[in-house]
Amino acid sequence: MTDLALLLSLIVLAMLVIAGALAARRARAWRIGRAARVDWAAGLMALPKRYLVDVHHVVGRDPYAARMHALAAGGLLAGSSLALIGLIPALGDARLFWWLTALAFAAAFAGGAMVGRRRYPTKPARLSGGRFQILPFLLAAYSGGGFLVALDASLGGALRPLGLLGLAFAAIGGIGLALQIDRGPMRHAFAGAAHLVAHPRPGRFMDERATALAPLDLDAPRLGVAMPEDFAVNRLIGFDACIQCGRCEIACPAFAAGQPLNPKRLIQDLAASLQPGGTNAAYAGSPYPNARPVAGVGGPGLPIVGEAAMIHPDTLWSCTTCRACVEECPMMIEHVDAILDLRRFQTLELGALPAKAAAPLMELRYADEPGGRPLTGRTDFAAGLTLPLMAQKGEAEILLWLGEGAYDLRYGRTLRALVTLLQKAGVDFAVLGAEERDCGDLARRLGDEAGFQRLARANIETLARYRFARILTADPHALHALRNEYSAFGGTYEVVHHTAFLDELAATGRLTLGALEAARVTYHDPCYLGRYNGEVDAPRRLLDRLGIARLEMERSGKRSMCCGGGGGAPVSDIEGERRIPDIRMGQAAATGAGIVAVACPQCSAMLEGVTGERPAVHDIAELVLMAVEKAGTAPARSAQVPA
């Protein structure tokens, strides 16, 4: 072992000590959070799989970033570990060992070069600057220096001058990297690992969608999150895991529309609030578009939301809860949960929600319907159709949940199509009629957990009176609430979306479909169906049965873009530069399709609201009905007409 190699090993040891001390200091800051039930042992056991499979599955969507990270992180860890165990004399004296070490550092250097290549000469807008811009130099210095020292050692000290130079670089780069561990880019390394171990939604690593919101204890001393210490410990760890890669800001529809929300910035503001006397001044990424002025100061014991705090309320209310940021985040951070926790405090404790959002919640409280419309009016769309009522039948194979869309004149046409299809296929179904209340999705996403829980319990009580095998609904928001969120209140149902159900009817031959020739159709995935419930195949399968040309938009499936209609965003109505549905319709038009197929009343309303020349908007149920009617007029049937 050369003396330089020994010094390199000692530098790694020093780095370890510095990083350990800084990480421990940061970890102590996490302890202000509320206690969370975390299975640490299971999390630790699962860490390698969570990191190597789940995280890299997301990272790998950008192959350059995946290779960059594998080289930089892998080389850095391998080189540093090898240099450290080189202190064991038997290993340290082996030339082959240092040859291996040099190889690892060379890989890290290549990774560091890729980091630099990505940021220089021009840095993509989504990446943060500041400390992040120094990172490639620190990486190159440390890994390049380590490489030279290890190379020298592998040759038995033949390159001593180069080795000396390398040692100097390794010392500067290595200590520089270690100092980045508590507030700089390297924080993601240890906070990310801790986040993966203590993740608040472990189901996400077990092939579950795990998207249901956690119910709030309405007897808790404080409802929702006002200050950093109101977050659970594992939520605080999650904020620190952010590496500011900016994939969330590209995916965020509110960001694209110029509304004052940037998920990356939000997470950074939350992480900054953890520090006593924290400010948002160190942040060097894209700002909130059209940011409203805030004081930008925070810390434990200080409010997070408000003009005198870190985050402006408009930022909170811009979110459509579409989960696109969560889907894109390679660190598996739960942005939407954080926004909902903050909203809950604003709504339940302060009553500080946007003025236009207060009215629907008030109507919900006294009329169980956000528009204040009579519950008996829910079935008005079906005038002229026979709509069997559960109250009369008592049981049916399928309970058809109509949802809020039933009051909308445009969407009423979709529901008429669905009901007609059910009748043609001879499905035994019934509706609740005036007994159906709002599912509570709007109330919950606006932070009114008390209103949601009341509605959920009332609906569960109603549903308990009837016998049915499955609930069918055309509203993905109702589907998500009934399927995933009512179970916490004792209502467990098998819920099927109308696209999956119609696909089933077509597959079993209960519906005969004709071909809609020459129609070019693109399908817009509803967030609450695709991302929240993972159902992206059934609607496409069904569309393919219609004999149409199906085109895919630039963003589709689980990575689809929101229509702007979720999370109460239409009633909060935060001002931006563009409208989200206009952006989405632009993407649809770019495919050259003449029809945008939708599968959600919100998407239908938002996309129909786009003005100018654009593709037509049709729910899949309407397209299926067209195909069924086409089949009905086929020659095969005309032969049955009596002569």
Add this chain to the structure above:
Amino acid sequence: MRIALLLSAGRHRVSGRPAPVPVELQALRLAADLAQTHGGQSGGTVTGLHAGPEIGPLTDALGHGLGHLVHLRMPAEADPAPALTAALEAGGYDLILAGRSGQGGEDTGLLPYTLARALGRPILADAAALAPGAEAGTLSVEQALGRGARRRLVVRLPALVTVHPAAPAPLPFAFAGLRRGQVEMREAAPSAPAPHEVEERPYRPRPKLIAKAAAGASAAERLKAATVAASGGGKLLVDPAPEEAAREILAHLRALGLIAPR
């Protein structure tokens, strides 16, 4: 400033379920804003008062910014006026707010007037905004008139003010406010039942009456009759001399046939 707010047992206009009356929640907002921003050195307090058999969802007013709610329990058929008068007198309130009309039974718009007479206080109708008057002990009231017109009046406190639906929207409901707030239940002294029976029917909007022209009149005359009646007619005199004003009034009454022609 001590403010009392009268809350009546309302019903939701569509579902018919018990609910606070929206205009009373608007009155609550005016009261809360006045107490918070212009409460003076002592700060303001707002107390809600309801007289009736059940408090029901009126407790939700606590979520809309009310700190303290008093329920004067009495049988459904009892007259609420004596109990309210007694409570308002005992409370020593500077300002008593009420909605311009309730939604049923005895909570009609008449109750504030009955109370004002019993308390011997001035009453001012249809406030859309409140602010402290320039002089201590006065209140500046913006009164909502027809067609969006506003009139600013100053009233000497203590007084009763009824609030118009043109006032700002209620403060959003905060569940924690409901959780924190207190309801104080008092048994009201027995009082005679309400003086007369009222027939209750659901409200039905009726078409506006259009003046009819005499039978056999021409189309132009029918049109004129309809449009003149709808536009209100009359003559606007701005700051007239008393002589001239008296002459105009007499001429108008004469035209209506209410006094003998000269």
